[in-house]
Amino acid sequence: MNGAVRCLLLQDFLPCGSMESKKKIIVAIDGHSSCGKSTLAKALAKALHYAYGDSGAMYRAVTLYFLDQAVDYNVPEAVEAALEQIEIHFERVEGQNHTFLNGEDVERSIREMRVSELVSPVSAIPAVRKAMVRQQQAMGKRRGIVMDGRDIGTVVFPDAELKIFLTADVDVRTSRRHLELAAKGIDAEWDDIMQNIQERDFIASNRADSPLRTADDSVTIDNTLLSEEEQLQQALSLAQQRMAMVV
Secondary structure, eight states: OOSSSSEEEEEGGGTTTTSSSGGGOOOEESSSSTHHHHHHHHHHHHHHHEEEEHHHHHHHHHHHHHHHTTHHHHHHHHHHHHHHHHEEEEEETTTEEEHHHHEEEOGGGGGGGHHHHHHHHHHTOOHHHHHOOOHHHHHTTTTOOOEEEESIIIOOOOOOSEEEEEEEOOHHHHHHHHHHHHHHTTTOOOOHHHHHHHHHHHHHOOOOOOOOOOOOTOEEEOOOTHHHHHHHHHHHHHHHHHHHOOO
């Protein structure tokens, strides 16, 4: 695997040919933990017939591998060796985006609390971030992609035509996360979920390598009181405005 994590976007996620290539843009969606970045990104990609890149799932997949293989993420040599053994790709399963780690569907496993509790320190490791960023940037070369994360508009795609910073009140984010986990059959305590969200926000905003911050040219959407459809309409309007400006 050429000594690096390999992440594939399968044909199912390539944008259809209904829009002229010169009109295709890159949409970068950043924001706080559990504020619905992936939900918005998936819906927007579908509406635009764009590819969708789930950067958060990539870091979760790496974290899951570290956990299952007992990789000490505090040992640089162990991290580098582990990264060489990891292959990540996305597939559609029953119409939904699923993450595959070394050929195994891990979409459910990467959402478990044990992964959530460790994903922030793992994703803060420079070697891990560099490996992921390389793959994310490779996805963007064809343009026509929507990607969400915490450093997409500032590090991965600093020249993206549209950058959105998504946020919401922590109580609302906790409630949404609790419902999401319950729907997956995962039992988690409310207080544990809120603490995890706050810790992830803190780590993401204070890490030395590519911290979470609002890009100077981003548009902030606070979806505390918005429905999924309302936030999608706001984002879609912004995307259409940017697409109209592409020469």
